Amino acid sequence: xxxxxxxxxxxxxxxxxxxxxxxxxxxxxxxxxxxxxxxxxxxxxxxxxxxxxxxxxxxxxxxxxxxxxxxxxxxxxxxxxxxxxxxxxxxxxxxxxxxxxxxxxxxxxxxxxxxxxxxxxxxxxxxxxxxxxxxxxxxxxxxxxxxxxxxxxxxxxxxxxxxxxxxxxxxxxxxxxxxxxxxxxxxxxxxxxxxxxxxxxxxxxxxxxxxxxxxxxxxxxxxxxxxxxxxxxxxxxxxxxxxxxxxxxxxxxxxxxxxxxxxxxxxxxxxxxxxxxxxxxxxxxxxxxxxxxxxxxxxxxxxxxxxxxxxxxxxxxxxxxxxxxxxxxxxxxxxxxxxxxxxxxxxxxxxxxxxxxxxxxxxxxxxxxxxxxxxxxxxxxxxxxxxxxxxxxxxxxx
Amino acid sequence: xxxxxxxxxxxxxxxxxxxxxxxxxxxxxxxxxxxxxxxxxxxxxxxxxxxxxxxxxxxxxxxxxxxxxxxxxxxxxxxxxxxxxxxxxxxxxxxxxxxxxxxxxxxxxxxxxxxxxxxxxxxxxxxxxxxxxxxxxxxxxxxxxxxxxxxxxxxxxxxxxxxxxxxxxxxxxxxxxxxxxxxxxxxxxxxxxxxxxxxxxxxxxxxxxxxxxxxxxxxxxxxxxxxxxxxxxxxxxxxxxxxxxxxxxxxxxxxxxxxxxxxxxxxxxxxxxxxxxxxxxxxxxxxxxxxxxxxxxxxxxxxxxxxxxxxxxxxxxxxxxxxxxxxxxxxxxxxxxxxxxxxxxxxxxxxxxxxxxxxxxxxxxxxxxxxxxxxxxxxxxxxxxxxxxxxxxxxxxx
Numbered sequence: 015x016x017x018x019x020x021x022x023x024x025x026x027x028x029x030x031x032x033x034x035x036x037x038x039x040x041x042x043x044x045x046x047x048x049x050x051x052x053x054x055x056x057x058x059x060x061x062x063x064x065x066x067x068x069x070x071x072x073x074x075x076x077x078x079x080x081x082x083x084x085x086x087x088x089x090x091x092x093x094x095x096x097x098x099x100x101x102x103x104x105x106x107x108x109x110x111x112x113x114x115x116x117x118x119x120x121x122x123x124x125x126x127x128x129x130x131x132x133x134x135x136x137x138x139x140x141x142x143x144x145x146x147x148x149x150x151x152x153x154x155x156x157x158x159x160x161x162x163x164x165x166x167x168x169x170x171x172x173x174x175x176x177x178x179x180x181x182x183x184x185x186x187x188x189x190x191x192x193x194x195x196x197x198x199x200x201x202x203x204x205x206x207x208x209x210x211x212x213x214x215x216x217x218x219x220x221x222x223x224x225x226x227x228x229x230x231x232x233x234x235x236x237x238x239x240x241x242x243x244x245x246x247x248x249x250x251x252x253x254x255x256x257x258x259x260x261x262x263x264x265x266x267x268x269x270x271x272x273x274x275x276x277x278x279x280x281x282x283x284x285x286x287x288x289x290x291x292x293x294x295x296x297x298x299x300x301x302x303x304x305x306x307x308x309x310x311x312x313x314x315x316x317x318x319x320x321x322x323x324x325x326x327x328x329x330x331x332x333x334x335x336x337x338x339x340x341x342x343x344x345x346x347x348x349x350x351x352x353x354x355x356x357x358x359x360x361x362x363x364x365x366x367x368x369x370x371x372x373x374x375x376x377x378x379x380x381x382x383x384x385x386x387x388x389x390x391x392x393x394x395x396x397x398x399x400x401x402x403x404x405x406x407x408x409x410x411x412x
Numbered sequence: 413x414x415x416x417x418x419x420x421x422x423x424x425x426x427x428x429x430x431x432x433x434x435x436x437x438x439x440x441x442x443x444x445x446x447x448x449x450x451x452x453x454x455x456x457x458x459x460x461x462x463x464x465x466x467x468x469x470x471x472x473x474x475x476x477x478x479x480x481x482x483x484x485x486x487x488x489x490x491x492x493x494x495x496x497x498x499x500x501x502x503x504x505x506x507x508x509x510x511x512x513x514x515x516x517x518x519x520x521x522x523x524x525x526x527x528x529x530x531x532x533x534x535x536x537x538x539x540x541x542x543x544x545x546x547x548x549x550x551x552x553x554x555x556x557x558x559x560x561x562x563x564x565x566x567x568x569x570x571x572x573x574x575x576x577x578x579x580x581x582x583x584x585x586x587x588x589x590x591x592x593x594x595x596x597x598x599x600x601x602x603x604x605x606x607x608x609x610x611x612x613x614x615x616x617x618x619x620x621x622x623x624x625x626x627x628x629x630x631x632x633x634x635x636x637x638x639x640x641x642x643x644x645x646x647x648x649x650x651x652x653x654x655x656x657x658x659x660x661x662x663x664x665x666x667x668x669x670x671x672x673x674x675x676x677x678x679x680x681x682x683x684x685x686x687x688x689x690x691x692x693x694x695x696x697x698x699x700x701x702x703x704x705x706x707x708x709x710x711x712x713x714x715x716x717x718x719x720x721x722x723x724x725x726x727x728x729x730x731x732x733x734x735x736x737x738x739x740x741x742x743x744x745x746x747x748x749x750x751x752x753x754x755x756x757x758x759x760x761x762x763x764x765x766x767x768x769x770x771x772x773x774x775x776x777x778x779x780x781x782x783x784x785x786x787x788x789x790x791x792x793x794x795x796x797x798x799x800x801x802x803x804x805x806x807x808x809x810x
Contacts, residue, residue, distance in 0.1 A: 015577055017579060018524060018579075021523070022522070022672050022676065049478075054474060054477055060469065062468050063465040066464040066687075074452060075452025078656065079452055079656055080447075080651075081657075112681075113511060116679075116680070120679055120680050124420070125417055127417055142682065149679055180414065181414055181415060258478045259475065261659075261684070274416055277424070281547055283511035283514050284512060290687075
């Protein structure tokens with residue numbers, strides 16, 4: 015007797031969920047490099063409290079009502095202006111607001127993918143996206159990633175080998191990728207649109223971390239979507255610009271794609287929170303937003319620097335790590351024979367330091383000798399201490 | 413060349429969305445019985461503004477962070493206590509918070525339904541649920557509804573005719589149904605669990621309107637889920653208890669079902685808004701909540717009474733309507749030959765009164781001679797005037 019759907023049976027226990035549970039029960043003792051959340055110290059609490067109260071109190075209750083499925087109009091207008099500064103020319107008809115980028119990925123997969131279709135991802139990639147793709151039943155093809163981001167030669171080889179008549183969706187995080195911290199080079203950004211055209215493929219260009227660059231010289235190049243926006247879903251989110259609680263992300267795409275996303279969003283949850291979208295709009299369209307972003311950059315750059323210095327000082331030979339110029343993450347590679355899951359329990363319960371194992375970041379479980387370190391959450395002195403603890407655990411195993 | 417998924421191709425342009433767009437652009441001239449939203453005058457703005465500011469300001473930013481996929485723990489605990497008063501015994505392990513009831517319906521359909529499965533719905537039923545079921549590709553079977561709710565004899569006949577080995581999901585709104593306003597009788601509630609058992613079926617018992625009963629004598633009987641909760645998803649929402657913007661609903665079900673819903677929720681949007689869930693928790697667990705519910709009952713009862721009296725006074729012979737004892741809706745039935753869509757444009761642009769046509773509330777488009785009137789949004793004098801306008805349009809057509 016069949017009970018659950020094929021989609022349900024494909025869903026896996028989640029590393030994010032386990033990690034979040036872990037983080038939520040861990041005491042002050044545990045130094046966590048696991049959860050890739052923004053640091054609550056960066057949230058402008060006083061200002062957001064004022065805005066929240068004003069947005070509830072004013073507008074005669076309209077801010078507490080259902081609203082348009084595609085999003086609060088002034089926010090959508092702001093999004094258009096905001097991405098215009100990145101070189102993306104768009105109009106409100108090209109935008110749908112979503113419950114964070116996660117919902118955007120889920121809805122795009124829903125309107126495009128059937129069993130038998132293909133989704134191409136960098137290796138490694140964001141595990142929340144993999145969860146969506148696994149559930150869809152499409153076949154996941156991995157593409158090589160190097161220090162310039164996704165390898166577009168390997169991508170073309172993989173695309174050329176797939177049946178032309180099936181839908182092919184490519185998923186990349188173009189700036190300071192989760193989990194590797196790597197960004198896509200300007201040159202490769204220019205190559206992608208022609209590949210989409212040639213192979214009838216679609217691209218999700220996910221960009222949650224693009225604003226968090228370490229110094230002006232590390233400001234990211236134009237998004238792929240600024241080169242040529244056809245067949246591209248460009249994703250942004252307020253989760254890393256303001257705070258995750260507002261569950262406000264956005265998709266920018268051609269109108270023919272937006273027209274398919276709108277009913278999918280409506281079936282999913284009718285509409286986002288008008289209050290949250292109004293708060294995000296008020297904060298992001300105020301003059302202090304630019305200053306807030308500057309503060310974020312300095313804040314995370316310091317934590318990255320401290321973690322990198324600690325890694326250089328503490329880690330034994332034979333271990334390498336990425337050198338991101340923005341974002342929240344460093345990706346550590348151990349000797350081939352060492353599985354990062356084999357010492358996770360020891361690290362957490364013994365040494366009191368946590369991280370995310372590498373395996374779930376690949377669909378084929380091939381990054382067992384890697385691990386992800388988030389430098390976003392802990393204070394600098396705890397980052398130093400945490401890396402020292404982790405290095406001791408790893409040295410014991412080598 | 414295939415572009416969109418089967419699910420995308422099944423999705424229809426939505427009557428809710430068109431209605432919301434209509435409502436959002438309509439001036440003060442248009443009297444709207446279309447949108448089934450709560451009345452913003454019932455939102456406790458001042459109190460919610462205070463709570464929102466305090467919840468942002470306190471908790472060192474934790475209220476703005478990502479949180480548990482299943483929901484903010486104190487809210488989940490409150491939900492358990494709240495439904496216990498309705499006779500449902502449950503624990504936090506049986507609860508998932510969702511983005512309103514809409515997301516609950518979407519996630520339940522996702523974990524249960526494949527093409528070739530069956531979903532049984534009352535006729536008429538909530539069109540947001542139909543949108544989800546249509547997209548799933550399962551076959552939708554309609555069941556007769558009379559003035560005691562879903563006809564359990566007809567339901568059994570339909571269940572008996574379906575293949576035993578396929579998943580069968582039944583969807584009902586047990587109290588003051590959308591769109592009919594009808595409630596399921598106490599007797600029939602007792603019959604449902606044995607049908608679920610006998611035919612290996614699942615039930616979604618959606619209960620957004622149960623608190624809005626008109627006077628103590630109309631308080632709803634115990635939910636089906638209080639009789640026997642096995643194989644039942646009981647759905648509640650803060651959208652009608654507090655305000656829709658908080659996008660906070662909940663599913664109560666057996667733990668084996670919750671364990672499937674949790675990864676589905678996570679793939680959909682990681683988690684709900686912790687701030688919204690904290691605000692809902694603070695307001696609903698305060699002593700003023702009971703008083704607030706009393707106010708809602710009196711508020712909507714008055715509007716219902718005014719609409720009913722106006723209908724009795726204005727409508728020509730040959731037209732009938734339901735007499736709900738709670739909720740937001742009255743369902744009007746015209747003579748068989750009269751299609752409510754045929755005079756919609758005339759009503760809106762000419763007479764300046766709107767409603768929702770009957771057809772989308774049935775999967776087989778068979779309620780063309782019906783229409784839904786929401787008495788929740790307009791003021792009493794405008795309800796009187798709106799019904800007079802509508803009656804004039806209908807009289808012209810008869």
